[in-house]
Amino acid sequence: MIxxxxxxxxxxxxxxxxxxxxxxxxxxxxxxxxLAIMESLYVLTQKQVYQDMTKFWGKLFGINFALGVTTGxxxxxxxxxxxxxxxxxxxxxxxxxxxxxxxTAFFLESTLIGLFFFGWQRLSQRQHxxxxxxVALGSNLSALWILIANAWMQNPVxxxxxxxTMRMEMTSxxxxxxxxxxxxxxxxxxxxxxxxxAMFVLGISSWYLLKKRDVPFARRSFAxxxxxxxxxxxxxIILGDESGxxxxxxxxxxxxxxxxxxxxxxxxxxxxxxxxxxxxxxxTHFALRVPYVLGIIATRSVTEPVLGIADLKKLHxxxxxxxxxAYGLLQKLREEGVTxxxxxxxxxxxxxLGYGLLLKQDVPDVVSATEADIAAAVDRxxxxxxxxxxxxxxxxxxxxxxxxxxxxAFYQSTKHNIGASRWLLKLAVISIPLPWIAAESGWIxxxxxxxxxxxxxxxxxxxxxxxxxxxxxxxxxxxxVLFYTGxxxxxxxLMVHFVRKGPSSLGTGRYHFExxxxxxxxxx
Amino acid sequence: MITDYExxxxxxWALVGVLLIGFALTDGFDMGVGALLPVIGKEDLDRRIMxxxxxxxxxxxxxxxxxxxxxxxxxxxxxxxxxxxxxxxALIITLLALFMRPVGFDYRSKQDxxxxxxxxxxALFAGSVVPPIIFGxxxxxxxxxxxxxxDSFLRPSYEGxxxxxxxxxxxxxGVLSLAMLVMHGAAWLCLKTAADLRARSVKAVxxxxxxxxxxxxICGLWLLLSISGYQIVTxxxxxxxxxxxxxxxxxxxxxWFTNYNTWPVLWFVPLLGLLMPLLASVLVTRGKDNLGxxxxxxxxAGIIASAGIALFPFVMPSSFNPNQxxxxxxATSSALTLNIMLMxxxxxxxxxxxxxLWSYYKMWGRLDQAHIENNSHSLY
Numbered sequence: 001m002i003x004x005x006x007x008x009x010x011x012x013x014x015x016x017x018x019x020x021x022x023x024x025x026x027x028x029x030x031x032x033x034x035l036a037i038m039e040s041l042y043v044l045t046q047k048q049v050y051q052d053m054t055k056f057w058g059k060l061f062g063i064n065f066a067l068g069v070t071t072g073x074x075x076x077x078x079x080x081x082x083x084x085x086x087x088x089x090x091x092x093x094x095x096x097x098x099x100x101x102x103x104t105a106f107f108l109e110s111t112l113i114g115l116f117f118f119g120w121q122r123l124s125q126r127q128h129x130x131x132x133x134x135v136a137l138g139s140n141l142s143a144l145w146i147l148i149a150n151a152w153m154q155n156p157v158x159x160x161x162x163x164x165t166m167r168m169e170m171t172s173x174x175x176x177x178x179x180x181x182x183x184x185x186x187x188x189x190x191x192x193x194x195x196x197x198a199m200f201v202l203g204i205s206s207w208y209l210l211k212k213r214d215v216p217f218a219r220r221s222f223a224x225x226x227x228x229x230x231x232x233x234x235x236x237i238i239l240g241d242e243s244g245x246x247x248x249x250x251x252x253x254x255x256x257x258x259x260x261x262x263x264x265x266x267x268x269x270x271x272x273x274x275x276x277x278x279x280x281x282x283x284t285h286f287a288l289r290v291p292y293v294l295g296i297i298a299t300r301s302v303t304e305p306v307l308g309i310a311d312l313k314k315l316h317x318x319x320x321x322x323x324x325x326a327y328g329l330l331q332k333l334r335e336e337g338v339t340x341x342x343x344x345x346x347x348x349x350x351x352x353l354g355y356g357l358l359l360k361q362d363v364p365d366v367v368s369a370t371e372a373d374i375a376a377a378v379d380r381x382x383x384x385x386x387x388x389x390x391x392x393x394x395x396x397x398x399x400x401x402x403x404x405x406x407x408x409a410f411y412q413s414t415k416h417n418i419g420a421s422r423w424l425l426k427l428a429v430i431s432i433p434l435p436w437i438a439a440e441s442g443w444i445x446x447x448x449x450x451x452x453x454x455x456x457x458x459x460x461x462x463x464x465x466x467x468x469x470x471x472x473x474x475x476x477x478x479x480x481v482l483f484y485t486g487x488x489x490x491x492x493x494l495m496v497h498f499v500r501k502g503p504s505s506l507g508t509g510r511y512h513f514e515x516x517x518x519x520x521x522x523x524x
Numbered sequence: 525m526i527t528d529y530e531x532x533x534x535x536x537w538a539l540v541g542v543l544l545i546g547f548a549l550t551d552g553f554d555m556g557v558g559a560l561l562p563v564i565g566k567e568d569l570d571r572r573i574m575x576x577x578x579x580x581x582x583x584x585x586x587x588x589x590x591x592x593x594x595x596x597x598x599x600x601x602x603x604x605x606x607x608x609x610x611x612x613x614a615l616i617i618t619l620l621a622l623f624m625r626p627v628g629f630d631y632r633s634k635q636d637x638x639x640x641x642x643x644x645x646x647a648l649f650a651g652s653v654v655p656p657i658i659f660g661x662x663x664x665x666x667x668x669x670x671x672x673x674x675d676s677f678l679r680p681s682y683e684g685x686x687x688x689x690x691x692x693x694x695x696x697x698g699v700l701s702l703a704m705l706v707m708h709g710a711a712w713l714c715l716k717t718a719a720d721l722r723a724r725s726v727k728a729v730x731x732x733x734x735x736x737x738x739x740x741x742i743c744g745l746w747l748l749l750s751i752s753g754y755q756i757v758t759x760x761x762x763x764x765x766x767x768x769x770x771x772x773x774x775x776x777x778x779x780w781f782t783n784y785n786t787w788p789v790l791w792f793v794p795l796l797g798l799l800m801p802l803l804a805s806v807l808v809t810r811g812k813d814n815l816g817x818x819x820x821x822x823x824x825a826g827i828i829a830s831a832g833i834a835l836f837p838f839v840m841p842s843s844f845n846p847n848q849x850x851x852x853x854x855a856t857s858s859a860l861t862l863n864i865m866l867m868x869x870x871x872x873x874x875x876x877x878x879x880x881l882w883s884y885y886k887m888w889g890r891l892d893q894a895h896i897e898n899n900s901h902s903l904y
Contacts, residue, residue: 055902066630069583070623076593077619080608085679087608091601092857099598099865102591103872108879111584115883118580120902122886162858164765166678167601169858334676466609467681476616483623490627494634507901 004361005470007462010082013477015447017074019440020484024068026439029143029190030197030232031061032109032136035116037224039132043125052510053221054132055120056503057201062117063494067487069110074480082473086454086464093159093170094149101145109138143193144186151182154251154446156455161350163333163343168458185446188239191232192442195402196435198229202409203432204499206425209418213512217503219418226409233403240399251456253316253381254449256309257388259294260284264308268295274393277385282309284389309382316381320374322349323356327366354458355381361462383451391441391448398438405431525863530762530853532862536599537839537852539869541832543592545825548705550585550880552824554578556709556732558625558652559702561645564713564724568638571645572904573891575629577716579904580887582629584880598865602678602768602855603839610672610682611662614689618658624651633904653702660701663831664694664743667751667780669843674769683844693746700739704801704824707732711804711820714813718890726808729816733805733823740797740827747834753780754841754849762853771854773846780834790833796826 035054042050076098079087087095115123115131123131152159158175159168170176202225208218255261260277261269262284271294275287295306307315329346330353336342356366358377363369369377408424419425450456454464498505504513526532557578565571578585597604608615624647632644668691671683710728717725755778759771784790800823807816835841840850856862896903 062630063634066626069586069626073590073622074619076590077608077615079597080593080604081612081615082609084605084609087597087605088601088678088680091597091604092861095594095598095601095604095857096861096865099591099594100868102587102594103868103876106590107584107587107872107876110587111581111876111880111883113583114580115886117902118576119886162765165767165858170861170864173860173864466605466612467679468609468612472612476612479616479620483620487623487627490631494631498634505901 003468003470004462006468006473007465009470009473009477010465010468011461013082013473013480014078016477017071017078017480017484018447019443020488021068021071021075022439022443023436023488024064024071025143026193026196026435027064027200028061028068028139029193030195031057031064031200032132032139032197033194034197034201034224034228035061036129036133036136037228038221039129041224043129048510049217049220052503052506052508053217055506056217057221058116059498059505060200060495063491063498065113067491070487071484081476082466082468083454083464084466086459088167089459089464090156090159090168090455093152093156093168093176096170096173096176097145097149097152101142101149105138105141105145107138109135109142112138140190143190147186147189148177148179148182150446151179151185152176153453153455154185154450155179155181156458161353161458163330163346163350166334168455184239184242188236188242191235191239192435192439194232195229195236195406196439198225198232198406199402199428199432199435201225202229202405203428203430206428207499208502210422210425210429214502214504215419217511222409222418223413226406226413229402229406230410233399233406237399237403240396251449252307253309253312253383254388254445256307256312257383257385257449258392258445259306260287260385260389261294261306261308262310264305264311267305268292269306270294272389275389277389279382279385309385313378313382316355317374317378319352319355320358320377320381322352323354324359324366324369325349325356326353327356327359331367354453354455354460357463358452358460361460380452383449388445388449391444395438395441395445398434398441402431402434402438526866527859528763529859529862532859532866533762533852533856535866536856536862537832537836539866540592540595540599541829542873543588543595544832545828547588547592548824548828549708549821550581550588552656552705553709553712554582554585554625555652555656556705556707557713558628558648558709559656559706560709560713560725560728561649561652564710564721564728565645568641569893569896570721571641572633572896573717573721573893574713575632575648575904576891576896577713579629580883582625584883586625595865599857599862600839600850600852600855601857602680603850606672606680606682606850607662607670607840609680610670610684611689612682613686614658614662618655621651621654621658624648629904656702656705657698660698661689661694663701664697665689665691666831666835666838666840667747668693669754669775669841669846669849671844672840672842673845673848676769678767678769693743693751696739696746697743700736700743700827703732703735703739704827707736707801707804708820708824711808711813711817714808715817716890718892722890729808729820730805733801733820736801736823736827737798740794740801744794744798747780751780752776753778753782754838754846755782756837756851759851759853766854766856768848768850768854771847771851773841773849775841775843775846783833783836793826793833794830796822797830798826799823800826 035058038050039054042054112131112135116135119128157179158170158172160171162169201221205218205221208214260272262282270289270291272284273288273290275284277284326346326349329342332342333346358381359366359369359373362373362376405428409428412418412420452460454461502512504511557574561571561574565574628644628648628651632641672680674680707729710725710732713725714722714729752775755774757772757774800819804816804819804823807819837851837853838849839852839855842849
């Protein structure tokens, strides 16, 4: 028997640990590339400042990377500890990208990161530069495999249910790999990581410029971050739009919830810029709409409709009814033995089995579901509209502000005018948190929009959990939150400490605080 | 593509073993070094040398652990699901301990304060001592069987808690596991340190090596004399699909030594586990550090492999319902998944080994106090 409150706690634990992990991941993705670019400039120009830049931003990279690795361990454990039935049900597919990630990407990144930090004197310039590029490549490949796994949860292609083993099994690896959702998500996510790295370097460099400290160092960092950031934010926005298109195809309920499309409208659908969705009343208060835009984003046409929530519910109801039949047949196959007739009947309806399993939350014996149970399951088949609607707009809003900051910074760099406008420097400093806000909101949209499924239309979230008492999950959640809070405080303390010290922390004798010390030493 | 499902299952049993041994050989010496921090690291500088001896390698080493977990998920999803959810509290404690390592290594020397550094030393100590003990206790419990079972939809349940795991035999295996990794860590330190610190490392190899051999011998005798094994009586053709609910298993009679009795040549594996730790101490005492570390590797590999062979074909015996024990025949993924992963492993395990060896080669050599002092800003 599944403990319903354990499901909620397990979800909370997953959400918190995943969001926490993703504080560190995007900075790793972005900074690793920026480090590789800086070091390439060093090897090409042989200017010392570029090596110092690589080492200083590398130090901050290291502080961040340690917590990325730490919090990643939790993610690896968590599927097995808290989501045992999920692990059994889809391990045949989902485990594969995770294992391949370890072998092809995480090994590369982690083995070479040691040489990045410790190998400056042991490797030739070219060797060290290759190491840095391979670290960047490894971290990005890592993201690729994880997003292939995640995309399969959203859009489970290349797999089929096997009643003999009671699980989903892979039928085509290439379909899993070339899952269109995965391709779009990968580029959108890594590009948002590049934006994070760029905003981090841009904001901190701007702060040095405002303080008039280590100006040549800060200017060069600013210029690199501005151009890298501009290219990245453009790809994030374009690919984000592309993922809107993919959503329209495979995850209509998510799209309808993000847009609070209660009814199907005459195409092309209008885009609701802002408003306050009310799920019980099924309408959006204070809505501000722009005609045509949603229809064009989601269908790339002006004639195809975007399905509204009311119509989706009708479709879901029909599938739930077929799902009940599928469940009954599966029970017969598992408990009464296999006959040709049952097998054939089951194969015909098994694509709706997941919808039948949706009922299990209220009725353990799905076949005895009442009309009221079915109606409740239909309501549950639509994700929560309000958080999706708001989180999506928060993400897009942050993205647009960052676009402006990067374009302005890039314009100044091309005019060789970095630091001329103090307002831009100040804006860059206060924009530092924006990429994180956008990324976390993006994940809230992606994963809350997947509800009530852990695997889209295949396995409901509430069935995926381990058979654990809520108290067990609460204790682990509290313990992890306490540890994470402590680690986060330490991390922020070190980060701020080294940012304040700036490149003087390298101990080269070339930077602000060291010069100051020398000057005051000479004065005495 | 290997079309024979049975062979494929065997290969994956061996590959999971390789990954586990890879984890113990690499991440294992990191943990041993961490456990030795307060024991042989007398001053801050000593402890910095010890930490920097693994500084360039611990992140890569830890990936053996992550990859072994991933491979378990992909190759034996039922084992991953039942073991991780069943041993819930033990695994959460392991996880909390593991948190201490990446941050400990990276943050410890970033502040020049005695209190800061001492606190991190203890955190690193805990992060290095707790996981080996828990892994050992878990391994020990496999021989007794774990109280899990499945319903007809293959949802696993576990009837028991943390305290049920803490019986005498598994606890001794836990201590053995710690002793083994301490020996291994000390053998690594013999390679990487000089002067007094090296002398203390030699002593540590001797003490831990003796303890490892003795405890290993005791566990073997214990297993032989008073713990009964599991035996499959009937099971479906291993070339067919996998379903752990349709075999019959006998327990209470027989022993975990059946495989050794059937194929006596296998005795050389436990013999490695028994003798190599002793040989490692002899070798490092005579100044043959490279060979000593190699002997330590062979000892660790022998001990882990001997446990796997004894359990074969069981992976996770169930004491609650022996018929539902998980074996390498019925807890595996589909043939397609095993094949794909095999191809990836055949290309990438050698690649990984290649660049890992290159990184060790590049960072080879002993660390001394002068080296730490001259590079204070860039080292751990």
